[in-house]
């Protein structure tokens with residue numbers, strides 16, 4: 001059957017993966033090596049003449065099922081699953097950048113991504129230029145002849161800024177740059193990256209996709225809409241056509257760095273993916289309701305959530321983030337808000353009973369954190385101020401609990417602040 005809907009594709013994958021016992025739940029192929037009938041078969045496998053599995057660091061049937069399902073959901077060309085979201089970002093960027101190249105990135109990024117791009121890459125001779133990607137002049141001024149990639153997130157965290165993809169993709173295309181986007185917090189269920197001119201998607205599958213924070217994982221997806229002969233780092237692979245990027249990863253960068261996803265993780269996350277649409281819908285509905293309540297609370301100074309009509313990003317969010325099936329607008333499950341002081345923020349966090357104090361997002365359970373003293377504690381106060389990570393700010397990742405129970409917990413905690 002052609003043209004299946006998102007929910008159906010998430011459940012049935014591509015239907016290519018058939019277990020020899022016809023198990024309905026595709027098994028965990030936990031082993032390392034796969035046998036061959038003959039020396040010729042082995043040569044064919046190593047020369048990619050016949051698709052087959054040889055060694056689980058490079059490909060594995062359980063991981064392949066997860067990759068193919070995600071490729072389908074993003075309407076992509078192909079995917080590679082990795083050990084974490086950070087591994088996905090690192091591998092994707094190192095496959096596209098040579099020493100001396102530079103990357104144009106949003107100045108509002110997940111903390112570890114920012115540290116990777118700003119600090120770690122420096123040692124590889126790769127420069128970074130951090131800009132407000134929604135500002136055309138800043139973007140244009142940062143680009144030179146050694147720029148290769150534009151990198152940003154769909155909704156930044158904890159600022160909850162929304163990237164303007166019509167602007168960013170227009171400029172990336174004009175300069176032949178690869179647009180790489182972290183779609184972790186929106187997933188293909190809310191954001192159709194390909195329609196918005198993105199070339200490569202990365203995810204931390206640890207978040208919404210894993211289905212309840214069961215395991216750490218990541219994925220790189222080539223959306224099949226970039227001419228890889230335009231990228232000098234892929235020179236050796238230019239004769240691979242559309243496979244150039246994934247080919248360099250699979251045969252070199254990903255293989256040599258060894259950051260593969262384990263078959264057990266692929267099993268858990270394929271299971272998680274089956275219910276993504278149900279979980280993300282509930283989480284977004286809950287988040288919108290809570291953001292609306294917080295906005296009316298006099299003890300809350302300000303609320304950042306692009307789903308609020310009062311948000312400066314509301315219109316941008318509304319044009320970009322839509323539930324793929326119902327076309328209903330939704331803008332993710334993460335909210336951030338400021339209380340009156342750092343003490344008030346700490347007191348509020350300490351008094352919560354149901355909502356867990358933890359550093360993760362998009363779990364089934366609601367989680368809270370004070371970003372300035374934790375995730376961003378390595379940054380200077382000037383950097384934090386610049387990034388909008390103030391001492392008064394609290395980040396709430398809204399889960400799929402009954403929303404009344406969540407509001408009761410929030411209200412009892414606020415009333416004591």
Ligand SMILES: *Cc1c(COP(=O)(O)O)cnc(C)c1O
Nearest residue numbers: 084085086110182184204206217
């Ligand atoms: C968590 C996260 C990452 C890093 O993913 P890990 O799986 O923890 O390595 C990257 N980007 C975003 C937006 C994230 O939320």
